[in-house]
Amino acid sequence: MRDVPQAYDFDRTTEAVRARIADMRSSRRPRWLVPALLCALAVLAARPTETPGRSPARGGADPGVSAEVARLYEDAAATTRQYEQGRRQVQAHRARAQRLDAHLDRERRQLAALHEDLGRIARAQYRSGGDVPLTARMLLADNPEELLRRQHAVSKADLAVNNAISRSRRAQAKLAADEGKAAAEWKALERRNAELAALKRDIERKLEEARRRLQAEADSSAASGTCRGAVRLHQRDVSRKRGWVAPVKTYQLSARFGSGGARWANRHTGQDFAVPIGTPVRSVGGGRVVKVSCGGAFGIQIVIAHPGGYYTQYAHLASVAVDQGARVAPGQWIGQSGTTGNSTGPHLHFEVRVTPELGSGVDPVPWLAARGVHL
Known part of the structure; x- marks a missing residue:
């Protein structure tokens, strides 16, 4: 400590x-x-006095790599949100282009049917003497009036077909233009997504490098048994009126409470959250920090006392963001995950206890569920 x-x-x-x-x-x-x-x-x-358990006015560890990791996490999250938004836009435009294609196919089928009708009319005219002038056909016809009626009907049909063909061609031209516009927008969105993906890869590369440096500093602190002190991490939207939360936002559950294993002297005393090094760790509820220590099986760890007589422990950290004795709000960042102490890989070891000390743990999963947090 x-x-x-x-x-x-x-x-x-x-x-x-x-x-x-x-x-x-x-x-x-x-x-x-x-x-x-x-x-x-x-x-x-x-002369101003210094309160035990709190950093001096200019105290606290140099943020350095810890703050860089936290910032890169936020940058990566923002870029991922932009990337996913772009992907949704691409999918919407692709669906619109597919609807336009289907509509265009219907118009083409209708146009082909109209052309077929026009062909039948032309063939009928040819068989009925369509190549003979109308005046000569009237003179030769047994019933000139009937011939005129048929000719009038044929003329109306021709006009309807020609109008339909004109409408279809205009519709086809409009659909082709719309399709071209949608395709251009789709290509632009694809280019934007490619840019965002490249930016995301660059941030992830920098984040991975910063994680290695952060863990190296943490290993040095844990080996010496001396913590570097609280690293002030800027966090927005922290309210003391907030309810209970999970200790990390995105995670995979690994070793559970009470499970056996060669790494533990008896049974596993908490719930493990598999997360990358540097992941912001949050206080699950409001309370007071009663312990900040380095070294030993838990590596860098924090213990918080909550109303109702319960304590929560956050172990194998890479850095701490609070001092012993400090008050914390629900969801407040208190440190960053790591793999210090008796740990085989990056994760957060989380415990709920009835005393501050090891050996009084209860299963964290139903304990959190009873407070509205379902893992």
Whole structure:
């Protein structure tokens, strides 16, 4: 555990100064020394004190790689959201282009049917003497009036077919233009997604490098048994009115409470969350930090006391973001996950206890479920 500076003892200092003044009076020291000592006492009284368990005004560890990892996590999350939004837009445009294609196919089939009808009309005209002028056919016809009626009907059919063909061609041209526009938008979105994917890969590469540096610093602290001190990680939207939360946002559950294994002396005493190094770790509820320590089987760890007599432990961390004695809100970042101590890979070891010490654990999964957090 990090050494905590002791508060300045004003009362003891005051008594010492008074005793010194009395001694000077009895020894008949020069009179000008008394006002000088009183001034010094006033200066000491005005000196600000440091509260045990909290960092000095300019204290705390240099954020360095811890803050860089936290920032890269946020950047990667933002880029992923943009990438997924772009993918949804591409899918929407692809669906629209497919609907346009289907509509265009229907128009083409209708156009082919109209062309077939026009062919039948032309063939009928040819068989009925369509190549003979209408005047000559009227003179040769047994019933000229009937011939005129048939000719009028044929003319109306021709006009309807021609109008339908014109409409179909206009519709075909419009659909082709719409299809071309949709295809152009689709290609632009694909290019944007490719750019976002490249940006995401670059952030992930930088994040992986920063994770290695963060874990190296954590291993050094755990080996020496001396924590580097709290690294202040900027976090938005933390409210003390918030309810209970999971200790990490995105995770896979691994070793469960009570499970056996060669790595534990008896049974597993908590619930493990498989997460990458540097993942922000949150306090599951409001409370007070009662322990921050490094070294040992749990590596870098934090223990928080909650109302109702329960304690939660967060172990194998790579860094801490709170001081011993600090108050924390539900969901507040208290550290970053790692693989310090007796750990075979990056994960968060989370315990719920009825005392601050090992051996009083309860199953965290139903405990959290009873508080509305279902893992």
